[in-house]
Amino acid sequence: xxxxxxxxxxxxxxxGAIASLNCTYSDRxxxxxxxxxxxxxxxxxxxxxxxxxxxxxxxxxxxxxxxxSQYVSLLIRDSQPSDSATYLxxxxxxxxxQKVTFGTGTKLQVIx
Amino acid sequence: xxxxTQTPRHKVTExxxxxxxxxxxxxxxxxxxxxxxxxxxGLELLAYFRNRAPLDDSGMPKDRFSAEMPDATLATLKIxxxxxxxxxxxxxxxxxxDQPQHFGDGTRxxxx
Numbered sequence: 001x002x003x004x005x006x007x008x009x010x011x012x013x014x015x016g017a018i019a020s021l022n023c024t025y026s027d028r029x030x031x032x033x034x035x036x037x038x039x040x041x042x043x044x045x046x047x048x049x050x051x052x053x054x055x056x057x058x059x060x061x062x063x064x065x066x067x068x069s070q071y072v073s074l075l076i077r078d079s080q081p082s083d084s085a086t087y088l089x090x091x092x093x094x095x096x097x098q099k100v101t102f103g104t105g106t107k108l109q110v111i112x
Numbered sequence: 113x114x115x116x117t118q119t120p121r122h123k124v125t126e127x128x129x130x131x132x133x134x135x136x137x138x139x140x141x142x143x144x145x146x147x148x149x150x151x152x153x154g155l156e157l158l159a160y161f162r163n164r165a166p167l168d169d170s171g172m173p174k175d176r177f178s179a180e181m182p183d184a185t186l187a188t189l190k191i192x193x194x195x196x197x198x199x200x201x202x203x204x205x206x207x208x209x210d211q212p213q214h215f216g217d218g219t220r221x222x223x224x
Binding site: 034 | 157167207208209213214216217
C-alpha cells in the first residue's frame with residue numbers, strides 16, 4: 001500500500017461545478033496535510049494546509065480532514081478553467097521533522 | 113513575496129559531465145529539500161537538510177549524487193558523472209518548523 005494515494009484522473013468537471021479531489025494515507029500518526037497545485041511545466045504551489053479534523057475554507061477552496069478514516073479531500077467550488085492543473089496531496093511524516101510524502105497527483109480538467 | 117530561487121532554470125549537457133544545481137532558500141527557513149520529478153516516478157525526495165545538517169539522503173543515488181549546504185543561503189545538488197536517466201526536473205523547497213514547504217521554479221535537466 002502506498003503511503004499517500006490519489007486517483008490520477010483526469011477528473012473532468014464543467015465550469016462552475018464543484019470539483020472534489022480525494023487522498024488517503026496509511027500512517028495513522030500523520031498530523032499535517034497539504035494540498036499543492038501544479039500547472040504543467042511549473043512548480044508545485046501550496047494552496048491549502050489542514051491540521052485538525054473537519055473543514056478549513058479559503059475562498060473557493062475547502063480542505064476536509066477525517067483522521068479516523070485516514071482521508072483528506074479538497075473541494076473547489078465554482079470551478080474555473082484556470083483551476084485545470086494537477087493537485088498533489090502531501091502528508092507530513094511522523095517523526096520526520098518536516099519531511100512530507102507526496103501522492104502522485106490528480107489531474108483536474110475544468111471544461112468551459 | 114519571498115521565494116525559493118533555483119539556478120540554472122534549464123541545463124542541457126552530455127552524459128559524463130558534472131552538473132551543479134543551486135538553491136537559495138527563503139530567508140528564515142531552516143529546512144531545505146531536494147526533489148526530482150519525472151512523469152514515471154512523480155515527485156521523489158532526494159535529500160533534506162535542517163539547519164544546514166543533512167537529515168536524510170536515502171532517496172539519492174550515493175555513487176553519483178551529492179548534496180551540501182555550504183551556508184544558510186545556499187544549497188547545492190551535484191551529479192557526477194551525469195547519465196541520461198538523470199534527466200528530470202529538480203526542485204528545491206524550503207520550510208520552517210511551522211511553515212509548509214514552498215518550492216522553487218525548478219531546474220529542468222536534460223542529459224544527452
